[in-house]
Amino acid sequence: AQTVTQSQPEMSVQEAETVTLSCTYDTSESDYYLFWYKQPPSRQMILVIRQEAYKQQNATENRFSVNFQKAAKSFSLKISDSQLGDAAMYFCAYRSPWDGQNFVFGPGTRLSVLP
């Protein structure tokens, strides 16, 4: 079974600075998708960014980008020009096309943004 690890339970960043959240996963599959989700306080979880394992190019969405290292099974999220609204829980997730198409989530990283 796949597992997802986020080794940083909490992180903080100064407003306008850059922060990187770590995620590693364990799988024997070659094709899969990886996702980062954001859960703001008392608000719904939303998708931040996704990456297909077959694509070598790292995904980017505005200020959010990933560093996908397939061989190392690493999928970190970089937030540039951090804003107060980026404060949230961030979850890394893995989705297999075979294992019931379920998502496997990491334990989350709580990001604080300091003014």
Place this chain on the structure above:
Amino acid sequence: DVKVTQSSRYLVKRTGEKVFLECVQDMDHENMFWYRQDPGLGLRLIYFSYDVKMKEKGDIPEGYSVSREKKERFSLILESASTNQTSMYLCASGGVSTQETQYFGPGTRLLVL
């Protein structure tokens, strides 16, 4: 916009009570999911459904059951609530393609006394 709604944001129940949590999605998604979210543990899958009346156990199904009588509605049932079921419960829906994300409801924070 995809909308996933859950019947309650906050719920307080007594030990032994039967508890129903309902989830409705408006995007005609085949897949629907129930997760439990606890600090330091992330989201753990309780049950998921890939079609009407179809269900599969997730990682932590004990003490829970589900019902999906209509495509848009997925219910989570706690047959006899216990204090260790105090948690945040998240419903999600999504399509069958691997690249598709899940869309989450706002969550139900359940307290069992």
